[in-house]
Structures are given as C-alpha cells and as structure tokens.
Amino acid sequence: MDTTPSVKSKIVVVGDSQCGKTALLNVFAKDSFPEGYIPTVFENYTADFEIDMQRVELRLWDTSGSPYYDNVRPLSYPDADAVLICFDISRPETLDSVLKKWRGEIQEFCPNTKMLLVGCKSDLRTELFTRSHSRQTPVSYDQGSNTAKQLSAPYIECSSLQSENSVRDIFHVATLACVSKNNKNVKRSKSSRATKRTARSRTDLPVAVTDYKQTKAKTCVVM
Ligand SMILES: Nc1nc2c(ncn2[C@@H]2O[C@H](COP(=O)(O)OP(=O)(O)OP(=O)(O)O)[C@@H](O)[C@H]2O)c(=O)[nH]1
Numbered sequence: 557m558d559t560t561p562s563v564k565s566k567i568v569v570v571g572d573s574q575c576g577k578t579a580l581l582n583v584f585a586k587d588s589f590p591e592g593y594i595p596t597v598f599e600n601y602t603a604d605f606e607i608d609m610q611r612v613e614l615r616l617w618d619t620s621g622s623p624y625y626d627n628v629r630p631l632s633y634p635d636a637d638a639v640l641i642c643f644d645i646s647r648p649e650t651l652d653s654v655l656k657k658w659r660g661e662i663q664e665f666c667p668n669t670k671m672l673l674v675g676c677k678s679d680l681r682t683e684l685f686t687r688s689h690s691r692q693t694p695v696s697y698d699q700g701s702n703t704a705k706q707l708s709a710p711y712i713e714c715s716s717l718q719s720e721n722s723v724r725d726i727f728h729v730a731t732l733a734c735v736s737k738n739n740k741n742v743k744r745s746k747s748s749r750a751t752k753r754t755a756r757s758r759t760d761l762p763v764a765v766t767d768y769k770q771t772k773a774k775t776c777v778v779m
Pocket residue numbers: 571572573574575576577578579580590591592593594595596597619620621622676677678679680714715716717718
C-alpha cells in the first residue's frame with residue numbers, strides 16, 4: 557500500500573504504581589500480556605499505526621508510578637505529543653491521584669501536551685470481583701468520565717488482560733491526538749482507516765472517544 561512519509565509521535569504513559577501501564581504497552585506493542593508484576597523505572601517501546609494512509613511511528617514511554625521516581629520521571633516529558641494518564645478501575649484512589657498528582661505534574665513539565673485519561677483493568681469492574689476480592693467499589697464509567705471532563709481530555713477504558721481491541725482503541729485515540737497536533741491536514745472520515753500494523757478500523761469506539769474525534773485541535777493545548 558502506498559503511504560505518505562511517516563511521522564513520528566511520542567506518547568508518555570503515567571499513572572499510579574501497578575495501575576496497568578506496562579501491561580497496556582506490552583499488549584499494544586508486543587501483543588502479549590506480561591506474566592507477573594515487575595516494577596518499571598523507564599522503558600521504551602515502538603509501534604506503527606496508520607491513519608488516512610499516513611504511517612505514524614509511535615515512540616511509547618513507560619514510566620514508574622512510584623513516588624520514589626518523582627524526581628526522574630519528568631525526564632520523560634520533553635517533546636511528548638500526548639500523555640496517557642492511567643488509573644486502575646478497581647482502585648478508586650488511583651483515580652483520585654489523577655487530579656491530585658498527575659494533572660499538576662503534566663501541567664508543570666509539559667503544559668502544552670494533550671492528555672487522555674485511561675481507565676485500566678475494566679475486567680475488574682464486576683460485582684463478582686467486588687464481592688470476593690475488594691471492599692472498595694470500583695470506579696464507574698461516569699466517575700472516570702467526570703474526571704476526564706475536569707482535565708478537558710477524552711476518557712477511554714480498556715482491559716489489557718481480556719481485550720486487545722480495547723487496548724488498540726486507546727492508541728487509536730492517542731494517535732489521532734498526536735496527528736491532529738502534528739499535521740492539521742490529516743482528517744478522519746467515515747471511510748478512513750486506522751490500523752496498528754495490520755489491525756482494522758474500529759467502528760464501536762465509546763461515546764467519549766467519538767466525541768473526541770469531532771474535536772478539532774488547532775494547536776497543542778491541554779484539551
Ligand atoms: N485483571 C487485570 N489485571 C491487570 C491488567 N493490566 C495489568 N494488570 C495487572 O496489574 C499489575 C500491575 O500491572 P503493570 O502493568 O505492571 O502496572 P504499572 O502501572 O506498569 O506499574 P508500575 O511499574 O509500578 O508503575 C500486574 O499484576 C498486572 O498483571 C488488566 O487489564 N486486568
């Protein structure tokens with residue numbers, strides 16, 4: 557397939573420790589859900605995404621959610637085109653951190669970068685899980701969506717464990733955010749395609765994502 561020359565975009569992934577950042581990136585970039593939990597310090601991934609015949613080379617930066625690395629994490633932010641702020645749907649305190657910690661850090665170190673709010677581990681939002689594993693009520697879709705509104709960011713949920721499509725949707729939206737910043741001429745239409753390698757277009761994106769697709773970003777501003 558003929559494609560126009562590729563553009564490069566950098567996406568930084570942040571969020572509380574163990575909220576699911578590394579699993580998200582592994583499923584997207586390596587097609588595999590990691591066994592066990594290994595704390596991240598820094599890790600880089602690359603992946604290709606194609607939108608409107610334009611190949612986008614994604615450079616994906618995984619960061620540590622640990623406060624221990626609060627002083628070194630900012631090294632990841634320069635030149636970021638988008639930041640994914642992740643939280644764990646089964647742990648409401650990780651959503652609290654989005655406004656208490658992550659919004660401020662991003663506004664301090666890359667104030668003109670687009671943000672997306674990502675609810676991870678949506679498979680854990682089940683009555684069965686809540687009853688048997690946790691006394692906490694999982695974060696609802698509306699709670700996530702309301703926090704996203706306070707960030708002026710799109711809200712998307714995924715389960716890296718159970719749904720590769722949901723993970724692909726995250727990077728579909730993130731890539732659109734990067735492309736709209738870097739190339740105002742690239743527009744999505746009903747017939748346009750967005751792919752990760754050979755992945756296909758998704759027509760069942762959540763409402764919040766659909767709303768976002770209609771947003772025309774003129775500059776790299778906090779959405
Ligand atoms: N049920 C479920 N578990 C998940 C999912 N994603 C990640 N996990 C688990 O959550 C734990 C933490 O996942 P990581 O992806 O390593 O978390 P992280 O945010 O990168 O953590 P830090 O490196 O400490 O910042 C691991 O035990 C994963 O197996 C998911 O979608 N569903």
